[in-house]
């Protein structure tokens with residue numbers, strides 16, 4: 344998307360919805376810049392989950408009584424909202440999991456390990472993936488003899504697309520890629536990646552953990568075969584995640600969890616599975632989590648995902664400009680905010696990222712430090728660690744200014 | 759400097775910026791390395807032990823945050839000249855007292871990494887309770 348005219352969200356009004364943003368840390372205003380790890384939650388989401396427990400708590404899909412009808416209606420209503428949020432054709436294409444991590448594992452296990460992948464088949468990933476889009480595929484390699492290959496990144500944080508073309512062969516069965524990097528902020532050309540994958544008969548698995556919270560997603564237009572994201576990074580509760588899949592592929596995928604909920608009939612020694620998506624939801628699901636996620640989707644939809652993205656482009660642009668002016672501070676990833684999201688990794692000469700985070704913490708500023716669950720990417724850039732600030736709808740330019748002031752403090756300490 | 763910057767008091771910054779006994783050690787008889795998987799802090803220790811089982815020379819190498827590297831530097835000053843057995847018996851308090859600052863659980867791992875490596879070098883079961 345091109346960068347829209349300068350429009351910032353009404354951040355004070357949004358902030359008022361987030362109880363945690365009213366608190367202080369050591370008498371300092373809380374400046375929360377770690378939404379890439381997990382977002383804060385608006386009171387609408389918090390209330391929706393507590394409402395479930397205080398007003399209509401009952402298991403779903405089983406209870407005959409009124410409470411169970413209500414909980415089932417709300418739970419399935421959340422599935423509808425999530426489907427609409429990513430332009431799925433039907434709610435039946437939406438599987439509730441506990442997280443992105445579980446979603447990717449369902450695909451790696453049920454489609455890869457127990458399904459379609461044979462010895463010598465190739466799975467093509469990238470070096471910028473989060474560990475949760477690396478390790479499940481290691482399992483497929485270890486148990487099925489699949490061959491893993493990786494597309495490298497350019498120094499500017501974009502994928503080497505010509506290398507992608509070269510690595511893609513008719514032995515490639517799965518291409519798996521993050522829509523948005525949690526370290527570099529890079530937004531990958533997934534539509535193009537999926538198109539080329541389909542040309543060689545491969546499927547495309549998309550990690551949308553950092554994308555779904557921050558930009559409009561259209562699974563039809565992307566032509567993604569599977570797409571995974573987490574509720575907790577998009578204003579929703581922890582412990583609820585989403586796996587979108589094309590119906591025929593979900594059909595062809597074996598469930599990870601056997602148990603109640605996921606069966607049609609059970610006999611001694613064998614069972615018939617329930618229909619998609621229920622066959623993937625073994626056991627009592629995270630009902631409150633799903634309902635809370637549905638309300639988070641409502642909240643984001645009311646703001647509008649184009650507006651969310653536009654706001655974050657503004658804040659990110661401002662942050663990149665401010666940080667670029669600080670001597671001894673490096674940022675990583677694309678410089679063009681139309682090609683990146685509001686995740687800004689940075690380092691400061693002479694100060695280790697942990698010390699940066701500790702000193703910023705003293706100022707009430709929350710940033711992440713470390714390898715961000717992306718060790719292969721850190722190795723690629725020869726970085727032991729970075730500090731990372733990430734923005735969301737409740738961050739404004741003041742928060743960036745606080746970060747810049749904090750960075751100057753760090754530089755004073757380590758001067 | 760305000761009280762909240764205690765963690766980065768002069769002593770620690772001094773050891774971080776001007777580490778004691780840093781570098782390789784030719785002819786070291788005991789060497790060990792470990793890293794903190796959470797943050798990638800790394801400490802390598804080299805010991806030279808003399809005829810009476812004393813640590814005649816000690817050097818460290820590594821990279822990481824101020825807490826991990828300052829504590830490694832401090833540890834070398836503690837154990838230099840110390841009987842091996844006594845060094846092997848050092849507890850976490852020896853390091854923490856020298857650092858002299860309150861640490862959160864996460865930063866404790868940084869602070870105790872070098873002690874852990876010392877125990878590895880001496881060949882003891884390394885459990886400093888991080």
Ligand SMILES: Cc1ncc(COP(=O)(O)O)c(C=O)c1O
Nearest residue numbers: 442443444473475525552553573
């Ligand atoms: C790009 C990316 N993928 C996957 C994940 C894993 O998400 P979760 O821990 O919610 O499963 C994260 C979270 O940090 C992420 O940033």
